[in-house]
Amino acid sequence: MKVDILTHRDGKQAVVRYDYELRHEDEKPMALDVLLQAQATTMPDLAFRYGCRARNCGVCTIDVNDKPRIACRARVREGDTISPMATLPVLSDLVVRRDGIARQMRGHLSSGGQGNDLNVEAPDDYHDLTACIECYACLNKCPMHARNFDGGLPDDMAEGTAPDPGEGYRWGSPFSLLKLQRIRLDPLSTETGRENALQHALTLGLDACVDCPGCKCGVGIDLKRKVVGALLSAAKDRLPAAE
Amino acid sequence: MAIETEWRDYDVVVVGSGGAGALAAHAAAEKGARVLVVSKDPIGASDTKISEGIATVRASGNDDDTEEVLSENLKMAGADLPLQQITDAFADDSQSAYDRYRAQGLRPPIDAERNSPQPLPLPFGGHNRRRSVGHTNSGVAFGHANWNAVVQGDRIDYLEDAWFLELALETEPQRRIVGGLIYDAARGVLLAVRAPAVIIAAGGLSTIYFPKTDTMRGNTGDSYAVAARAGADLVDMEQTQFLPFCLASPPAYEGLLCGEPVTASFLGVLRDKNGKVILDGVYLRTRAECAAAIMRAVEDGRGSPNGGAYLDMTANKRPPRSGPYFMRFLESCLPTAYRNARQALGKAAAACDEPWEVRPAAHYAMGGIRVDANGTSVGGAGEGDTGRGIPGLFAAGQAMGGLFGANRLGSTSLTEGAVFGTRSGQAAADWARASKRQIGDSAFAPLISEIERRFGQKGDVAAATLKLDLQRGSWINIGPIRTGERLDAMDALIDSLAAQLGRVAIPGYAVWNQAFIEFEELRNMLDAARAIVVAARERDGSVGGHVRLDGRQISAFSIPYSTVVSRSHDGDWLAQRVTRQRTPLKRLIAHKIQDNKRKLQVKLLRMMPSSMQDKRLEKRYVAIMGAGGSAPEIAPGGVEGAIAEASEA
Numbered sequence: 001m002k003v004d005i006l007t008h009r010d011g012k013q014a015v016v017r018y019d020y021e022l023r024h025e026d027e028k029p030m031a032l033d034v035l036l037q038a039q040a041t042t043m044p045d046l047a048f049r050y051g052c053r054a055r056n057c058g059v060c061t062i063d064v065n066d067k068p069r070i071a072c073r074a075r076v077r078e079g080d081t082i083s084p085m086a087t088l089p090v091l092s093d094l095v096v097r098r099d100g101i102a103r104q105m106r107g108h109l110s111s112g113g114q115g116n117d118l119n120v121e122a123p124d125d126y127h128d129l130t131a132c133i134e135c136y137a138c139l140n141k142c143p144m145h146a147r148n149f150d151g152g153l154p155d156d157m158a159e160g161t162a163p164d165p166g167e168g169y170r171w172g173s174p175f176s177l178l179k180l181q182r183i184r185l186d187p188l189s190t191e192t193g194r195e196n197a198l199q200h201a202l203t204l205g206l207d208a209c210v211d212c213p214g215c216k217c218g219v220g221i222d223l224k225r226k227v228v229g230a231l232l233s234a235a236k237d238r239l240p241a242a243e
Numbered sequence: 244m245a246i247e248t249e250w251r252d253y254d255v256v257v258v259g260s261g262g263a264g265a266l267a268a269h270a271a272a273e274k275g276a277r278v279l280v281v282s283k284d285p286i287g288a289s290d291t292k293i294s295e296g297i298a299t300v301r302a303s304g305n306d307d308d309t310e311e312v313l314s315e316n317l318k319m320a321g322a323d324l325p326l327q328q329i330t331d332a333f334a335d336d337s338q339s340a341y342d343r344y345r346a347q348g349l350r351p352p353i354d355a356e357r358n359s360p361q362p363l364p365l366p367f368g369g370h371n372r373r374r375s376v377g378h379t380n381s382g383v384a385f386g387h388a389n390w391n392a393v394v395q396g397d398r399i400d401y402l403e404d405a406w407f408l409e410l411a412l413e414t415e416p417q418r419r420i421v422g423g424l425i426y427d428a429a430r431g432v433l434l435a436v437r438a439p440a441v442i443i444a445a446g447g448l449s450t451i452y453f454p455k456t457d458t459m460r461g462n463t464g465d466s467y468a469v470a471a472r473a474g475a476d477l478v479d480m481e482q483t484q485f486l487p488f489c490l491a492s493p494p495a496y497e498g499l500l501c502g503e504p505v506t507a508s509f510l511g512v513l514r515d516k517n518g519k520v521i522l523d524g525v526y527l528r529t530r531a532e533c534a535a536a537i538m539r540a541v542e543d544g545r546g547s548p549n550g551g552a553y554l555d556m557t558a559n560k561r562p563p564r565s566g567p568y569f570m571r572f573l574e575s576c577l578p579t580a581y582r583n584a585r586q587a588l589g590k591a592a593a594a595c596d597e598p599w600e601v602r603p604a605a606h607y608a609m610g611g612i613r614v615d616a617n618g619t620s621v622g623g624a625g626e627g628d629t630g631r632g633i634p635g636l637f638a639a640g641q642a643m644g645g646l647f648g649a650n651r652l653g654s655t656s657l658t659e660g661a662v663f664g665t666r667s668g669q670a671a672a673d674w675a676r677a678s679k680r681q682i683g684d685s686a687f688a689p690l691i692s693e694i695e696r697r698f699g700q701k702g703d704v705a706a707a708t709l710k711l712d713l714q715r716g717s718w719i720n721i722g723p724i725r726t727g728e729r730l731d732a733m734d735a736l737i738d739s740l741a742a743q744l745g746r747v748a749i750p751g752y753a754v755w756n757q758a759f760i761e762f763e764e765l766r767n768m769l770d771a772a773r774a775i776v777v778a779a780r781e782r783d784g785s786v787g788g789h790v791r792l793d794g795r796q797i798s799a800f801s802i803p804y805s806t807v808v809s810r811s812h813d814g815d816w817l818a819q820r821v822t823r824q825r826t827p828l829k830r831l832i833a834h835k836i837q838d839n840k841r842k843l844q845v846k847l848l849r850m851m852p853s854s855m856q857d858k859r860l861e862k863r864y865v866a867i868m869g870a871g872g873s874a875p876e877i878a879p880g881g882v883e884g885a886i887a888e889a890s891e892a
Contacts, residue, residue: 010752023494030495044705047757051284051459052293054499054583056383059288072495091404092755097429098285099403102394109395111348118342119358122350127379130348130387133292134285166430182387186348 003034003076006083009048016043031064031071031082034095037125047093058133061085061218068137070218085105087139089154089162098136100131100148101226103168105176108200111183112193126185137218138174144208147171172204172216174223181227184234202238203229210242245698245751248691249431251281254675255440256423258407258469261289263640264444265389266268266343270668272398276675279436280393280401281425284461287390290656293459295579296381297363297654304362304373310334315826316371317652319554319834320659322786323803323823324479326626327795332616333646334416340661351376375654385657387632395438396623396861405757406763408694409474410441410636418474419634421682424690428760431753433694437682440671443470443612444530444664448771454497454604457489463764464755466642470612471810475633476622478644479610480778481789484651485723486534489604491549492508495589495704500580504528508569509848509860510558513537514598515545521552524845534603534723535790551602562594562857568864570595573632578872603723609651609788610778611644613807618643618667625821635678637671639663648805649722649787678690697759699751702777706747706761709740713768714872721775727794733776737769773816778806781818799831856882
């Protein structure tokens with residue numbers, strides 16, 4: 001079974017057609033099976049991330065035919081193309097630099113609720129959000145995240161103008177909004193903590209969501225309603241109306 | 244030279260960003276230390292994140308759950324290998340340390356009447372009280388808490404995609420930690436970090452058995468290897484916990500958990516490829532017994548196609564009255580495992596109409612870096628003392644030894660991370676403040692030039708390929724069954740792979756150099772595997788996770804001892820035994836009697852006529868689950884998953 005793998009080393013790109021050897025006739029391999037076999041045979045220094053192999057850890061996301069997929073549970077077929085997530089800058093082969101997403105949250109994760117009585121139940125909506133495995137599939141087609149790259153993707157940027165992920169990206173993403181909405185739903189947060197979270201969502205570019213048809217979660221969280229919709233309605237007086 | 248070195252200064256460096264690392268960093272920062280967290284995987288992407296998310300919280304279910312009760316519970320489950328000061332610390336801090344996850348946003352169900360986290364409904368085999376608290380979204384919910392603790396800031400800096408390569412050690416005027424060397428792969432630089440304290444919280448070593456493991460890829464033994472190369476003692480390294488019932492195929496599911504001894508229920512048996520029963524009464528067996536039975540069959544050529552055996556639960560399903568109860572029990576008591584089995588093995592297997600092909604897999608390193616109750620490195624005889632450890636070195640979580648010994652009590656690892664993460668963070672901050680003085684660069688120079696040489700190393704082999712050789716050999720020689728001969732074979736394999744390190748081809752570019760990463764992880768895996776070999780040779784009988792086919796079962800009534808291994812400056816490995824305190828005879832005998840009673844019950848059950856047996860089983864299921872309910876969830880790796888282990892001592 002032939003699968004194309006995009007490699008990227010030391011600034012040079014190539015497409016390697018890897019011939020996956022099925023272990024039995026009716027095997028339906030996952031993308032990660034292909035990458036592991038390639039590494040064990042003809043591509044020993046192939047760079048890719050993986051962790052738990054059970055769709056729990058969120059680190060193995062790649063693109064299959066240009067759509068973000070969690071490699072350990074993404075079936076691949078003859079002729080498919082495996083490439084790094086297009087939404088983040090490539091470090092090597094299928095490994096992208098994820099760092100710029102988290103860093104924009106530094107100093108903005110406190111709910112102000114320290115010292116409260118901890119023995120309070122959180123609402124179901126709160127737990128819906130902690131199902132996020134941080135796979136970053138939600139960055140796909142996100143207009144807010146694209147602002148970091150002048151409305152495009154990291155690859156589209158003119159040389160030397162790409163933002164430094166080590167500084168944290170200026171503009172947010174469904175993931176950062178989820179982290180902020182979680183603070184708003186936490187029964188232990190103070191009113192100030194909730195207001196700060198909303199303010200930070202606006203700073204990160206919540207206005208980009210107003211006319212956006214919505215984002216897609218890699219593990220099925222209803223981002224549009226439970227994250228973006230909730231924040232938009234809380235901030236409606238501070239945002240331009242939808243077109 | 245292809246790679247540049249940058250210098251940094253911190254009070255405390257924390258290696259790892261799971262539960263132990265995140266809470267260590269937070270505790271050290273709280274005490275005023277400037278902290279750097281170094282993580283090779285994305286922040287929080289650790290075994291904590293992929294765990295079942297059940298934490299031990301003392302007294303959450305019973306008022307009589309005192310520190311003494313929990314501490315003894317841990318110690319006896321561990322066959323008296325655990326160190327009492329460490330089990331005491333766990334018992335003392337389990338509530339306050341758990342609350343540190345809550346301060347970062349972990350929200351358990353609450354028992355309003357008791358005003359405390361709500362534990363699962365029953366105290367299972369291993370635990371003698373109700374104290375296991377489950378969480379929505381399992382370990383992923385803990386992952387969020389750990390991520391928040393590190394990313395928020397407040398005196399904590401962090402690096403992900405960064406490999407902690409080596410501890411820097413000064414020997415004059417006295418031996419002590421002065422920092423470490425880090426490969427920052429994202430930026431393509433070496434970071435020489437001057438710091439008086441380093442906390443190792445970088446997880447376990449199960450990846451040396453890949454793909455026969457259900458844990459995170461990053462478990463390449465980094466914790467043990469880095470500490471051992473700096474001269475630290477490792478304790479109980481032969482104690483690897485293997486889960487017997489993991490999947491053997493298809494490849495995407497290989498190694499993932501599909502059951503525990505108790506989920507085989509009353510009538511589950513193990514069969515070889517010819518259908519012959521190789522182990523009955525599976526639900527009353529220890530994990531090690533199950534794993535050894537499977538591996539013996541494989542050894543004799545009676546194994547299944549993928550090197551395992553068959554877990555046959557069809558007899559549970561067939562009886563008209565109790566069968567439906569069994570299916571509900573199986574589906575609900577370990578839901579992630581059942582889901583894995585259904586997806587991997589198909590409908591007929593999921594309905595228990597046919598047996599499951601199973602194979603053991605590595606789950607947890609119960610031994611680790613030898614520390615005291617504050618996670619401070621110790622050496623010497625008996626409990627060890629800090630004066631003979633490595634000053635400035637700390638360890639927490641799976642990286643440390645001394646809490647579990649030979650068996651792990653259920654739902655304890657998340658609490659272990661919190662308790663010893665917090666303690667080591669505080670101790671490291673105190674040490675850093677007390678021992679502050681100018682750190683020179685001399686200890687770093689040889690480390691840096693060693694690494695610089697690796698970039699651009701010419702060669703004709705790939706480290707990733709050598710890793711595969713090591714993984715195959717580890718499974719055969721230091722896996723679920725061991726003999727003196729196999730240990731010798733493993734030594735020879737490690738020698739031959741280590742001799743090829745100089746022939747590994749590594750290109751010269753600095754940013755995310757996968758060949759270099761593979762090389763460094765291979766080096767760590769070799770050292771971790773060696774530590775297991777040396778400890779396993781020293782322990783020439785079977786106990787807990789260590790099964791010597793050529794030795795006797797070590798009696799619970801003999802004087803318990805732990806193995807301690809260390810690496811000399813020249814690279815020679817040394818082993819010694821340190822004695823442990825035995826539980827009073829009266830308590831041990833009471834346990835033995837309990838165990839024999841259970842075994843007799845299963846024998847009687849098997850001798851009954853089938854209709855009577857069916858009725859009896861129905862009764863027992865109703866007692867566990869209620870007439871219409873589901874089974875209480877159990878934690879994989881915990882004693883409740885293999886009730887025989889509670890009384891193995």
